[in-house]
Amino acid sequence: MGWFNSKKEKDVQVATVTTEELWQICPSCKAHIYKTDWEANIKVCPNCNYHQRLTAWERIDLMIDKGTFRELSTSVSTSDPLDFSDAKGKYLDKAAIVKKKTGLKESIVTGSGNLNGTRIVLGVMDFSFLGGSLASGTGEKIAHAANHALYHKRPLVIFSASGGARMHEGIISLMQMAKTCAAIEKLHKAGIPYISVMTDPTTGGVSASFAMVGDIHIAEPKALIGFAGRRVIENTIKQKLPDDFQTAEYLDDHGFVDAIVKRKEMKNYISSVIGYWNH
Amino acid sequence: MSENKKLTAWDVVQIARDKNRPLLCDYIDGICTNFIELHGDRRFGDDKGIIGGFATIGDNKVMLIGHQKGKTFEENLVSNFGMGSPEGYRKALRLMQLAEKYKIPVVTFIDTPGAYPGLEAEARGQAEAIALNLAKMSDLEVPIVVVVTGEGGSGGALGIGVGDVILMLENSTYAVISPEGCASILWRDGAKAPEAAEAMKITAGALKELGIVDEIIPEPKGGAHTNHTETLANVEKTICKYLSALGKLSTSKLVSNRFKKYMAIGKF
Ligand SMILES: [Zn+2]
Numbered sequence: 001m002g003w004f005n006s007k008k009e010k011d012v013q014v015a016t017v018t019t020e021e022l023w024q025i026c027p028s029c030k031a032h033i034y035k036t037d038w039e040a041n042i043k044v045c046p047n048c049n050y051h052q053r054l055t056a057w058e059r060i061d062l063m064i065d066k067g068t069f070r071e072l073s074t075s076v077s078t079s080d081p082l083d084f085s086d087a088k089g090k091y092l093d094k095a096a097i098v099k100k101k102t103g104l105k106e107s108i109v110t111g112s113g114n115l116n117g118t119r120i121v122l123g124v125m126d127f128s129f130l131g132g133s134l135a136s137g138t139g140e141k142i143a144h145a146a147n148h149a150l151y152h153k154r155p156l157v158i159f160s161a162s163g164g165a166r167m168h169e170g171i172i173s174l175m176q177m178a179k180t181c182a183a184i185e186k187l188h189k190a191g192i193p194y195i196s197v198m199t200d201p202t203t204g205g206v207s208a209s210f211a212m213v214g215d216i217h218i219a220e221p222k223a224l225i226g227f228a229g230r231r232v233i234e235n236t237i238k239q240k241l242p243d244d245f246q247t248a249e250y251l252d253d254h255g256f257v258d259a260i261v262k263r264k265e266m267k268n269y270i271s272s273v274i275g276y277w278n279h
Numbered sequence: 280m281s282e283n284k285k286l287t288a289w290d291v292v293q294i295a296r297d298k299n300r301p302l303l304c305d306y307i308d309g310i311c312t313n314f315i316e317l318h319g320d321r322r323f324g325d326d327k328g329i330i331g332g333f334a335t336i337g338d339n340k341v342m343l344i345g346h347q348k349g350k351t352f353e354e355n356l357v358s359n360f361g362m363g364s365p366e367g368y369r370k371a372l373r374l375m376q377l378a379e380k381y382k383i384p385v386v387t388f389i390d391t392p393g394a395y396p397g398l399e400a401e402a403r404g405q406a407e408a409i410a411l412n413l414a415k416m417s418d419l420e421v422p423i424v425v426v427v428t429g430e431g432g433s434g435g436a437l438g439i440g441v442g443d444v445i446l447m448l449e450n451s452t453y454a455v456i457s458p459e460g461c462a463s464i465l466w467r468d469g470a471k472a473p474e475a476a477e478a479m480k481i482t483a484g485a486l487k488e489l490g491i492v493d494e495i496i497p498e499p500k501g502g503a504h505t506n507h508t509e510t511l512a513n514v515e516k517t518i519c520k521y522l523s524a525l526g527k528l529s530t531s532k533l534v535s536n537r538f539k540k541y542m543a544i545g546k547f
Pocket of ligand 1 (some may be wrong): 026029
Protein backbone atom coordinates (compact mmCIF):
# COMPACT_ATOMS: atom_id res chain seq x y z
CA MET A 1 0.00 0.00 0.00
CA GLY A 2 2.21 2.81 -1.14
CA TRP A 3 0.14 5.03 -3.35
CA PHE A 4 -0.11 7.79 -0.77
CA ASN A 5 3.60 8.46 -0.92
CA SER A 6 3.93 8.62 -4.69
CA LYS A 7 5.88 11.85 -4.48
CA LYS A 8 7.24 12.75 -7.86
CA GLU A 9 10.54 14.41 -8.55
CA LYS A 10 8.84 17.67 -7.61
CA ASP A 11 11.44 18.42 -4.99
CA VAL A 12 14.29 18.51 -7.46
CA GLN A 13 15.42 22.05 -8.04
CA VAL A 14 15.65 23.20 -11.62
CA ALA A 15 17.31 26.41 -12.61
CA THR A 16 14.94 27.78 -15.22
CA VAL A 17 11.77 26.93 -17.02
CA THR A 18 13.78 26.28 -20.16
CA THR A 19 15.92 23.74 -18.33
CA GLU A 20 12.87 22.00 -16.99
CA GLU A 21 11.44 21.68 -20.46
CA LEU A 22 14.65 20.37 -21.95
CA TRP A 23 15.95 18.01 -19.34
CA GLN A 24 14.73 14.99 -17.50
CA ILE A 25 16.51 14.46 -14.23
CA CYS A 26 16.77 10.76 -13.48
CA PRO A 27 15.05 10.15 -10.13
CA SER A 28 17.55 7.42 -9.36
CA CYS A 29 21.01 8.70 -10.37
CA LYS A 30 20.11 12.41 -10.81
CA ALA A 31 21.74 12.52 -14.24
CA HIS A 32 20.42 15.19 -16.60
CA ILE A 33 19.08 13.55 -19.72
CA TYR A 34 17.58 15.31 -22.73
CA LYS A 35 13.83 14.83 -22.49
CA THR A 36 13.68 13.71 -26.09
CA ASP A 37 16.34 11.10 -25.35
CA TRP A 38 14.48 10.03 -22.21
CA GLU A 39 11.29 9.52 -24.17
CA ALA A 40 13.10 7.82 -27.05
CA ASN A 41 14.60 5.42 -24.54
CA ILE A 42 11.05 4.63 -23.31
CA LYS A 43 11.60 6.35 -19.98
CA VAL A 44 14.63 4.26 -19.07
CA CYS A 45 17.71 6.11 -17.83
CA PRO A 46 20.59 5.54 -20.28
CA ASN A 47 23.00 6.25 -17.43
CA CYS A 48 21.78 3.90 -14.66
CA ASN A 49 19.08 1.74 -16.27
CA TYR A 50 16.37 3.14 -13.98
CA HIS A 51 12.96 2.16 -15.36
CA GLN A 52 10.46 4.94 -14.76
CA ARG A 53 6.85 3.87 -14.25
CA LEU A 54 4.67 3.85 -17.33
CA THR A 55 0.96 4.53 -17.55
CA ALA A 56 -1.23 1.63 -18.63
CA TRP A 57 -1.72 3.12 -22.08
CA GLU A 58 1.97 3.81 -22.61
CA ARG A 59 2.62 0.16 -21.83
CA ILE A 60 -0.13 -1.06 -24.13
CA ASP A 61 1.30 1.03 -26.98
CA LEU A 62 4.64 -0.53 -26.31
CA MET A 63 3.43 -4.13 -26.19
CA ILE A 64 0.62 -4.34 -28.73
CA ASP A 65 0.91 -4.07 -32.52
CA LYS A 66 -0.44 -0.76 -33.70
CA GLY A 67 -4.19 -0.58 -34.16
CA THR A 68 -4.96 -4.09 -32.89
CA PHE A 69 -5.98 -3.41 -29.27
CA ARG A 70 -9.57 -3.92 -28.27
CA GLU A 71 -10.40 -2.98 -24.71
CA LEU A 72 -12.44 -5.29 -22.47
CA SER A 73 -14.70 -4.50 -19.51
CA THR A 74 -15.00 -0.84 -20.50
CA SER A 75 -18.04 -0.36 -18.28
CA VAL A 76 -16.31 -1.48 -15.08
CA SER A 77 -15.58 1.45 -12.82
CA THR A 78 -14.67 2.02 -9.18
CA SER A 79 -17.40 0.88 -6.81
CA ASP A 80 -17.86 1.49 -3.11
CA PRO A 81 -19.13 -1.68 -1.45
CA LEU A 82 -18.47 -0.42 2.10
CA ASP A 83 -19.78 3.15 1.67
CA PHE A 84 -16.32 4.13 2.87
CA SER A 85 -15.08 7.46 4.20
CA ASP A 86 -11.84 8.31 5.96
CA ALA A 87 -10.34 11.43 7.49
CA LYS A 88 -10.20 13.09 4.08
CA GLY A 89 -13.76 12.34 3.12
CA LYS A 90 -15.60 9.98 0.85
CA TYR A 91 -13.73 7.28 -1.04
CA LEU A 92 -15.81 7.80 -4.17
CA ASP A 93 -14.99 11.51 -4.21
CA LYS A 94 -11.32 10.71 -4.02
CA ALA A 95 -11.75 8.12 -6.77
CA ALA A 96 -13.58 10.64 -8.95
CA ILE A 97 -10.62 13.01 -8.81
CA VAL A 98 -8.21 10.23 -9.74
CA LYS A 99 -10.45 9.11 -12.59
CA LYS A 100 -10.47 12.59 -14.01
CA LYS A 101 -6.73 12.99 -13.63
CA THR A 102 -5.81 9.65 -15.18
CA GLY A 103 -8.63 9.18 -17.65
CA LEU A 104 -9.01 5.65 -16.27
CA LYS A 105 -11.97 4.03 -14.54
CA GLU A 106 -9.99 1.56 -12.46
CA SER A 107 -6.40 0.58 -11.68
CA ILE A 108 -6.08 -1.78 -14.64
CA VAL A 109 -6.77 -1.66 -18.37
CA THR A 110 -7.55 -5.01 -20.00
CA GLY A 111 -8.09 -6.01 -23.58
CA SER A 112 -7.03 -8.22 -26.44
CA GLY A 113 -4.51 -7.35 -29.08
CA ASN A 114 -1.68 -8.65 -31.20
CA LEU A 115 1.80 -9.08 -29.81
CA ASN A 116 4.13 -9.53 -32.79
CA GLY A 117 1.15 -10.93 -34.65
CA THR A 118 -0.04 -13.34 -31.95
CA ARG A 119 -3.41 -12.54 -30.44
CA ILE A 120 -3.12 -12.27 -26.65
CA VAL A 121 -5.20 -11.00 -23.75
CA LEU A 122 -3.41 -8.27 -21.87
CA GLY A 123 -3.94 -6.58 -18.51
CA VAL A 124 -1.84 -3.58 -17.49
CA MET A 125 -2.06 -2.00 -14.07
CA ASP A 126 -1.53 1.72 -13.65
CA PHE A 127 0.20 2.91 -10.49
CA SER A 128 -1.12 6.42 -10.95
CA PHE A 129 -4.65 5.16 -10.24
CA LEU A 130 -4.73 4.98 -6.42
CA GLY A 131 -1.33 3.30 -6.34
CA GLY A 132 -2.50 0.58 -8.68
CA SER A 133 -4.41 -0.84 -5.76
CA LEU A 134 -6.37 -4.06 -6.18
CA ALA A 135 -10.08 -3.37 -5.72
CA SER A 136 -13.31 -5.04 -6.78
CA GLY A 137 -13.23 -3.40 -10.22
CA THR A 138 -9.62 -4.46 -10.74
CA GLY A 139 -10.37 -8.02 -9.71
CA GLU A 140 -13.44 -8.17 -11.90
CA LYS A 141 -11.47 -6.98 -14.94
CA ILE A 142 -8.69 -9.50 -14.33
CA ALA A 143 -11.17 -12.34 -13.84
CA HIS A 144 -12.98 -11.33 -17.00
CA ALA A 145 -9.70 -11.12 -18.93
CA ALA A 146 -8.77 -14.60 -17.72
CA ASN A 147 -12.18 -15.96 -18.70
CA HIS A 148 -11.82 -14.31 -22.10
CA ALA A 149 -8.37 -15.89 -22.53
CA LEU A 150 -9.82 -19.27 -21.55
CA TYR A 151 -12.75 -19.01 -23.93
CA HIS A 152 -10.69 -17.84 -26.92
CA LYS A 153 -7.66 -20.00 -26.01
CA ARG A 154 -5.27 -17.06 -26.01
CA PRO A 155 -2.29 -16.41 -23.74
CA LEU A 156 -2.89 -14.02 -20.85
CA VAL A 157 -0.23 -11.47 -19.97
CA ILE A 158 -0.57 -9.22 -16.93
CA PHE A 159 1.73 -6.32 -16.05
CA SER A 160 1.48 -5.61 -12.34
CA ALA A 161 2.16 -2.23 -10.76
CA SER A 162 0.52 -2.05 -7.37
CA GLY A 163 1.02 -1.30 -3.72
CA GLY A 164 -1.48 -4.04 -2.82
CA ALA A 165 -5.14 -4.34 -1.89
CA ARG A 166 -7.22 -1.16 -1.66
CA MET A 167 -8.14 -0.55 1.97
CA HIS A 168 -11.21 1.49 1.02
CA GLU A 169 -12.96 -1.63 -0.21
CA GLY A 170 -11.97 -3.69 2.82
CA ILE A 171 -12.65 -7.41 2.67
CA ILE A 172 -14.02 -7.13 -0.87
CA SER A 173 -10.55 -6.05 -2.01
CA LEU A 174 -8.91 -8.86 -0.07
CA MET A 175 -11.20 -11.39 -1.73
CA GLN A 176 -10.09 -10.21 -5.17
CA MET A 177 -6.83 -12.01 -4.44
CA ALA A 178 -8.78 -15.27 -4.31
CA LYS A 179 -11.01 -14.33 -7.23
CA THR A 180 -8.14 -13.52 -9.60
CA CYS A 181 -6.21 -16.64 -8.61
CA ALA A 182 -9.29 -18.82 -9.13
CA ALA A 183 -9.78 -17.38 -12.61
CA ILE A 184 -6.13 -17.93 -13.51
CA GLU A 185 -6.12 -21.45 -12.10
CA LYS A 186 -8.62 -22.31 -14.86
CA LEU A 187 -6.01 -21.31 -17.44
CA HIS A 188 -3.46 -23.58 -15.79
CA LYS A 189 -5.92 -26.48 -15.92
CA ALA A 190 -6.77 -25.75 -19.55
CA GLY A 191 -3.15 -25.47 -20.68
CA ILE A 192 -3.32 -21.82 -21.61
CA PRO A 193 -0.24 -19.66 -20.97
CA TYR A 194 -0.27 -17.03 -18.28
CA ILE A 195 2.72 -14.69 -18.15
CA SER A 196 3.14 -12.38 -15.15
CA VAL A 197 5.30 -9.30 -15.51
CA MET A 198 6.15 -7.51 -12.28
CA THR A 199 6.97 -3.86 -12.65
CA ASP A 200 7.74 -1.27 -10.00
CA PRO A 201 6.14 -1.81 -7.52
CA THR A 202 4.48 -5.22 -7.15
CA THR A 203 3.78 -5.63 -3.46
CA GLY A 204 1.26 -6.73 -0.83
CA GLY A 205 -1.89 -8.41 -2.01
CA VAL A 206 -0.95 -8.27 -5.68
CA SER A 207 2.39 -10.02 -5.16
CA ALA A 208 0.55 -12.56 -2.98
CA SER A 209 -2.00 -13.36 -5.66
CA PHE A 210 -2.16 -13.24 -9.47
CA ALA A 211 1.34 -11.78 -9.92
CA MET A 212 2.97 -14.85 -8.36
CA VAL A 213 1.10 -17.68 -10.06
CA GLY A 214 2.44 -17.25 -13.58
CA ASP A 215 3.93 -19.91 -15.83
CA ILE A 216 6.68 -17.39 -16.37
CA HIS A 217 7.58 -14.60 -13.96
CA ILE A 218 9.27 -11.61 -15.56
CA ALA A 219 10.46 -8.54 -13.69
CA GLU A 220 11.60 -5.15 -14.89
CA PRO A 221 15.07 -4.18 -13.64
CA LYS A 222 15.20 -2.83 -10.09
CA ALA A 223 11.43 -3.13 -9.59
CA LEU A 224 10.30 -3.31 -5.95
CA ILE A 225 8.67 -6.70 -5.44
CA GLY A 226 7.65 -8.17 -2.10
CA PHE A 227 4.90 -9.04 0.31
CA ALA A 228 5.34 -7.01 3.50
CA GLY A 229 6.49 -3.40 3.59
CA ARG A 230 10.12 -2.68 4.38
CA ARG A 231 9.26 -0.58 7.43
CA VAL A 232 6.93 -3.20 8.86
CA ILE A 233 9.64 -5.82 8.55
CA GLU A 234 12.29 -3.59 10.11
CA ASN A 235 9.95 -2.88 13.03
CA THR A 236 9.27 -6.59 13.46
CA ILE A 237 12.76 -8.01 13.27
CA LYS A 238 14.59 -4.93 14.60
CA GLN A 239 17.40 -5.22 12.14
CA LYS A 240 18.48 -3.43 9.01
CA LEU A 241 17.57 -5.01 5.71
CA PRO A 242 20.00 -5.43 2.82
CA ASP A 243 19.99 -2.63 0.26
CA ASP A 244 18.82 -4.84 -2.57
CA PHE A 245 16.03 -6.37 -0.42
CA GLN A 246 12.79 -6.92 -2.38
CA THR A 247 14.26 -5.79 -5.69
CA ALA A 248 13.77 -7.69 -8.92
CA GLU A 249 17.41 -8.76 -8.64
CA TYR A 250 16.85 -10.07 -5.09
CA LEU A 251 13.86 -12.10 -6.23
CA ASP A 252 15.86 -13.46 -9.14
CA ASP A 253 18.63 -14.51 -6.73
CA HIS A 254 16.06 -16.24 -4.54
CA GLY A 255 14.37 -18.11 -7.35
CA PHE A 256 11.05 -16.33 -7.68
CA VAL A 257 11.40 -14.78 -11.13
CA ASP A 258 12.45 -16.46 -14.35
CA ALA A 259 14.06 -13.42 -15.89
CA ILE A 260 14.72 -9.74 -15.49
CA VAL A 261 13.97 -8.19 -18.84
CA LYS A 262 14.72 -4.66 -19.97
CA ARG A 263 11.83 -2.62 -21.23
CA LYS A 264 13.29 -2.40 -24.71
CA GLU A 265 13.43 -6.21 -24.98
CA MET A 266 10.16 -7.01 -23.22
CA LYS A 267 7.88 -7.42 -26.23
CA ASN A 268 10.20 -9.77 -28.06
CA TYR A 269 10.95 -11.73 -24.91
CA ILE A 270 7.25 -12.40 -24.25
CA SER A 271 6.75 -13.19 -27.90
CA SER A 272 9.57 -15.77 -27.78
CA VAL A 273 8.21 -17.42 -24.63
CA ILE A 274 4.70 -17.68 -26.03
CA GLY A 275 6.25 -19.14 -29.18
CA TYR A 276 6.99 -22.32 -27.21
CA TRP A 277 3.31 -22.90 -26.56
CA ASN A 278 2.26 -25.86 -28.66
CA HIS A 279 -1.47 -25.71 -29.22
CA MET B 280 -26.52 -12.37 20.12
CA SER B 281 -28.81 -9.48 20.90
CA GLU B 282 -26.69 -8.80 23.97
CA ASN B 283 -23.66 -8.09 21.81
CA LYS B 284 -25.45 -5.95 19.24
CA LYS B 285 -24.35 -2.75 20.93
CA LEU B 286 -20.66 -3.55 20.71
CA THR B 287 -18.61 -1.29 18.47
CA ALA B 288 -16.26 -2.78 15.89
CA TRP B 289 -13.38 -1.78 18.15
CA ASP B 290 -14.95 -3.65 21.09
CA VAL B 291 -15.13 -6.71 18.90
CA VAL B 292 -11.47 -6.32 17.95
CA GLN B 293 -10.58 -6.46 21.65
CA ILE B 294 -12.68 -9.58 22.22
CA ALA B 295 -11.22 -11.25 19.13
CA ARG B 296 -7.74 -10.64 20.55
CA ASP B 297 -8.58 -11.58 24.14
CA LYS B 298 -5.81 -13.68 25.57
CA ASN B 299 -8.25 -16.11 27.11
CA ARG B 300 -10.14 -16.70 23.88
CA PRO B 301 -10.09 -20.34 22.75
CA LEU B 302 -7.10 -21.01 20.52
CA LEU B 303 -6.46 -23.72 17.95
CA CYS B 304 -5.04 -26.00 20.65
CA ASP B 305 -8.31 -25.68 22.60
CA TYR B 306 -10.36 -26.62 19.55
CA ILE B 307 -8.08 -29.56 18.89
CA ASP B 308 -8.36 -30.75 22.49
CA GLY B 309 -12.05 -30.04 22.76
CA ILE B 310 -13.70 -31.01 19.47
CA CYS B 311 -11.23 -33.28 17.71
CA THR B 312 -10.59 -36.88 18.51
CA ASN B 313 -7.52 -38.66 17.28
CA PHE B 314 -5.58 -35.64 16.07
CA ILE B 315 -2.48 -36.74 14.20
CA GLU B 316 -0.25 -33.76 13.59
CA LEU B 317 1.72 -33.82 10.36
CA HIS B 318 4.88 -31.79 10.10
CA GLY B 319 6.87 -29.96 7.50
CA ASP B 320 6.58 -28.55 4.02
CA ARG B 321 9.06 -31.10 2.57
CA ARG B 322 10.94 -28.11 1.18
CA PHE B 323 12.63 -26.25 3.98
CA GLY B 324 11.14 -26.62 7.44
CA ASP B 325 8.20 -26.93 9.77
CA ASP B 326 6.32 -23.77 10.65
CA LYS B 327 4.85 -23.61 14.14
CA GLY B 328 2.59 -20.69 13.22
CA ILE B 329 0.45 -22.87 10.97
CA ILE B 330 -0.10 -26.46 11.98
CA GLY B 331 -2.22 -29.28 10.66
CA GLY B 332 -3.00 -32.94 10.56
CA PHE B 333 -5.66 -35.62 10.44
CA ALA B 334 -8.49 -35.14 12.90
CA THR B 335 -11.97 -36.45 13.57
CA ILE B 336 -14.72 -33.95 14.27
CA GLY B 337 -18.00 -35.61 15.19
CA ASP B 338 -18.23 -38.46 12.70
CA ASN B 339 -16.12 -36.66 10.13
CA LYS B 340 -12.57 -37.59 9.29
CA VAL B 341 -10.97 -34.36 8.13
CA MET B 342 -7.70 -32.60 7.44
CA LEU B 343 -7.44 -29.87 10.04
CA ILE B 344 -5.24 -26.83 9.36
CA GLY B 345 -4.99 -23.66 11.39
CA HIS B 346 -3.02 -20.77 12.74
CA GLN B 347 -1.52 -21.51 16.11
CA LYS B 348 -1.25 -18.73 18.62
CA GLY B 349 0.40 -19.45 21.95
CA LYS B 350 -1.06 -19.21 25.44
CA THR B 351 2.11 -17.69 26.83
CA PHE B 352 4.74 -15.30 25.53
CA GLU B 353 7.19 -18.19 25.32
CA GLU B 354 4.76 -20.24 23.25
CA ASN B 355 4.15 -17.23 21.05
CA LEU B 356 7.86 -16.87 20.38
CA VAL B 357 7.79 -20.39 18.98
CA SER B 358 4.60 -19.92 16.96
CA ASN B 359 5.26 -16.30 15.95
CA PHE B 360 1.90 -15.26 17.41
CA GLY B 361 0.12 -17.30 14.76
CA MET B 362 1.79 -15.49 11.88
CA GLY B 363 2.48 -18.04 9.18
CA SER B 364 5.76 -18.34 7.32
CA PRO B 365 6.11 -19.56 3.73
CA GLU B 366 6.83 -23.03 5.16
CA GLY B 367 3.48 -22.89 6.95
CA TYR B 368 1.53 -22.04 3.81
CA ARG B 369 3.41 -24.70 1.86
CA LYS B 370 2.77 -27.28 4.57
CA ALA B 371 -0.90 -26.30 4.46
CA LEU B 372 -0.99 -26.86 0.70
CA ARG B 373 0.74 -30.22 1.04
CA LEU B 374 -1.83 -31.33 3.61
CA MET B 375 -4.73 -30.07 1.51
CA GLN B 376 -3.46 -32.05 -1.46
CA LEU B 377 -3.12 -35.08 0.80
CA ALA B 378 -6.74 -34.55 1.86
CA GLU B 379 -7.69 -34.47 -1.80
CA LYS B 380 -5.89 -37.75 -2.38
CA TYR B 381 -7.53 -39.38 0.66
CA LYS B 382 -10.90 -37.85 -0.27
CA ILE B 383 -11.49 -36.21 3.10
CA PRO B 384 -12.68 -32.64 3.63
CA VAL B 385 -10.45 -29.81 4.82
CA VAL B 386 -11.35 -27.66 7.83
CA THR B 387 -9.28 -24.55 8.45
CA PHE B 388 -9.18 -22.43 11.61
CA ILE B 389 -8.19 -18.82 11.09
CA ASP B 390 -6.69 -16.73 13.87
CA THR B 391 -3.75 -14.59 12.83
CA PRO B 392 -2.65 -10.96 12.89
CA GLY B 393 -1.27 -11.59 9.38
CA ALA B 394 1.46 -13.48 7.57
CA TYR B 395 4.85 -13.09 9.21
CA PRO B 396 6.66 -9.99 7.98
CA GLY B 397 10.31 -10.95 8.15
CA LEU B 398 13.48 -11.04 6.13
CA GLU B 399 13.52 -14.82 5.83
CA ALA B 400 9.82 -15.00 5.02
CA GLU B 401 10.39 -12.64 2.10
CA ALA B 402 13.57 -14.43 1.00
CA ARG B 403 11.69 -17.72 0.86
CA GLY B 404 8.70 -16.33 -0.99
CA GLN B 405 5.89 -15.42 1.40
CA ALA B 406 3.96 -13.87 -1.49
CA GLU B 407 4.40 -16.87 -3.76
CA ALA B 408 3.43 -19.32 -1.02
CA ILE B 409 0.16 -17.51 -0.29
CA ALA B 410 -0.63 -16.92 -3.96
CA LEU B 411 -0.22 -20.59 -4.82
CA ASN B 412 -2.58 -21.60 -2.02
CA LEU B 413 -5.25 -19.22 -3.30
CA ALA B 414 -5.04 -20.78 -6.75
CA LYS B 415 -4.93 -24.38 -5.55
CA MET B 416 -7.67 -24.02 -2.95
CA SER B 417 -9.97 -22.62 -5.62
CA ASP B 418 -10.29 -26.01 -7.30
CA LEU B 419 -9.33 -28.51 -4.62
CA GLU B 420 -11.60 -31.49 -5.16
CA VAL B 421 -12.76 -31.95 -1.57
CA PRO B 422 -14.95 -29.70 0.60
CA ILE B 423 -13.24 -26.84 2.44
CA VAL B 424 -14.87 -25.37 5.54
CA VAL B 425 -13.22 -22.19 6.85
CA VAL B 426 -13.80 -21.03 10.42
CA VAL B 427 -12.57 -17.60 11.49
CA THR B 428 -12.19 -17.98 15.24
CA GLY B 429 -10.32 -14.82 16.23
CA GLU B 430 -8.38 -12.41 14.04
CA GLY B 431 -8.68 -12.82 10.30
CA GLY B 432 -5.57 -10.89 9.34
CA SER B 433 -5.45 -10.09 5.64
CA GLY B 434 -3.47 -12.26 3.20
CA GLY B 435 -2.13 -14.31 6.08
CA ALA B 436 -5.68 -15.40 6.83
CA LEU B 437 -6.77 -15.82 3.22
CA GLY B 438 -3.75 -18.02 2.51
CA ILE B 439 -5.62 -20.87 4.24
CA GLY B 440 -9.03 -19.24 3.91
CA VAL B 441 -10.45 -20.03 0.48
CA GLY B 442 -13.35 -22.41 0.86
CA ASP B 443 -16.89 -23.54 0.13
CA VAL B 444 -18.22 -22.13 3.38
CA ILE B 445 -16.84 -19.27 5.45
CA LEU B 446 -17.96 -19.32 9.08
CA MET B 447 -17.12 -16.64 11.62
CA LEU B 448 -17.42 -16.64 15.36
CA GLU B 449 -19.65 -13.84 16.54
CA ASN B 450 -16.80 -11.76 17.94
CA SER B 451 -14.14 -12.54 15.38
CA THR B 452 -12.87 -10.10 12.76
CA TYR B 453 -11.67 -10.37 9.18
CA ALA B 454 -9.94 -7.46 7.47
CA VAL B 455 -7.69 -6.45 4.61
CA ILE B 456 -5.39 -4.64 7.05
CA SER B 457 -5.36 -4.20 10.82
CA PRO B 458 -7.44 -1.25 12.09
CA GLU B 459 -4.22 0.28 13.44
CA GLY B 460 -2.52 -0.07 10.06
CA CYS B 461 -5.47 1.37 8.19
CA ALA B 462 -5.74 4.29 10.63
CA SER B 463 -2.07 5.14 10.40
CA ILE B 464 -2.29 5.28 6.61
CA LEU B 465 -5.72 6.77 5.87
CA TRP B 466 -6.12 8.80 9.06
CA ARG B 467 -2.37 9.40 9.50
CA ASP B 468 -2.94 8.48 13.12
CA GLY B 469 -2.83 4.97 14.54
CA ALA B 470 -4.98 6.12 17.46
CA LYS B 471 -7.92 6.43 15.05
CA ALA B 472 -8.03 2.62 14.86
CA PRO B 473 -11.56 2.48 16.32
CA GLU B 474 -12.84 4.63 13.44
CA ALA B 475 -10.93 2.59 10.89
CA ALA B 476 -12.33 -0.62 12.37
CA GLU B 477 -15.86 0.70 11.97
CA ALA B 478 -15.29 2.00 8.43
CA MET B 479 -13.68 -1.22 7.16
CA LYS B 480 -16.64 -3.37 8.24
CA ILE B 481 -14.59 -6.13 9.82
CA THR B 482 -17.03 -7.77 12.23
CA ALA B 483 -18.85 -11.01 11.56
CA GLY B 484 -22.18 -9.20 11.41
CA ALA B 485 -20.99 -6.64 8.87
CA LEU B 486 -19.33 -9.32 6.76
CA LYS B 487 -22.47 -11.41 6.77
CA GLU B 488 -24.34 -8.42 5.37
CA LEU B 489 -21.68 -8.05 2.68
CA GLY B 490 -22.24 -11.68 1.73
CA ILE B 491 -18.70 -12.79 2.55
CA VAL B 492 -19.66 -14.92 5.54
CA ASP B 493 -22.12 -17.77 5.27
CA GLU B 494 -22.97 -18.17 8.93
CA ILE B 495 -22.12 -16.55 12.23
CA ILE B 496 -21.37 -18.98 15.06
CA PRO B 497 -22.84 -17.58 18.29
CA GLU B 498 -20.64 -17.01 21.32
CA PRO B 499 -21.66 -17.07 24.97
CA LYS B 500 -22.74 -13.80 26.50
CA GLY B 501 -19.59 -11.71 27.07
CA GLY B 502 -17.54 -13.53 24.45
CA ALA B 503 -15.99 -16.92 23.71
CA HIS B 504 -13.38 -16.54 26.45
CA THR B 505 -16.08 -16.59 29.14
CA ASN B 506 -17.20 -20.12 28.34
CA HIS B 507 -15.00 -22.35 26.22
CA THR B 508 -17.24 -25.39 26.49
CA GLU B 509 -20.24 -23.61 25.05
CA THR B 510 -18.17 -21.98 22.30
CA LEU B 511 -16.58 -25.26 21.28
CA ALA B 512 -19.94 -26.99 21.16
CA ASN B 513 -21.34 -24.31 18.87
CA VAL B 514 -18.30 -24.51 16.60
CA GLU B 515 -18.41 -28.29 16.40
CA LYS B 516 -22.12 -28.36 15.64
CA THR B 517 -21.84 -25.80 12.86
CA ILE B 518 -18.82 -27.42 11.22
CA CYS B 519 -20.56 -30.80 11.23
CA LYS B 520 -23.69 -29.32 9.71
CA TYR B 521 -21.77 -27.90 6.76
CA LEU B 522 -19.57 -30.95 6.30
CA SER B 523 -22.68 -33.02 6.01
CA ALA B 524 -24.28 -30.66 3.48
CA LEU B 525 -21.13 -30.34 1.38
CA GLY B 526 -20.57 -34.09 1.48
CA LYS B 527 -23.76 -34.57 -0.52
CA LEU B 528 -22.46 -32.58 -3.51
CA SER B 529 -20.68 -34.18 -6.43
CA THR B 530 -17.07 -33.11 -6.86
CA SER B 531 -17.81 -31.16 -10.02
CA LYS B 532 -20.73 -29.36 -8.40
CA LEU B 533 -18.65 -28.59 -5.32
CA VAL B 534 -15.80 -27.08 -7.32
CA SER B 535 -18.01 -25.16 -9.72
CA ASN B 536 -20.04 -23.72 -6.82
CA ARG B 537 -16.83 -22.57 -5.17
CA PHE B 538 -15.64 -20.93 -8.39
CA LYS B 539 -18.95 -19.12 -8.82
CA LYS B 540 -18.87 -18.00 -5.21
CA TYR B 541 -15.56 -16.21 -5.70
CA MET B 542 -16.42 -14.84 -9.13
CA ALA B 543 -19.46 -13.21 -7.57
CA ILE B 544 -17.48 -11.24 -4.96
CA GLY B 545 -17.34 -7.68 -6.20
CA LYS B 546 -19.40 -8.40 -9.28
CA PHE B 547 -20.51 -5.75 -11.74
ZN1 LIG C 1 19.64 7.25 -13.87
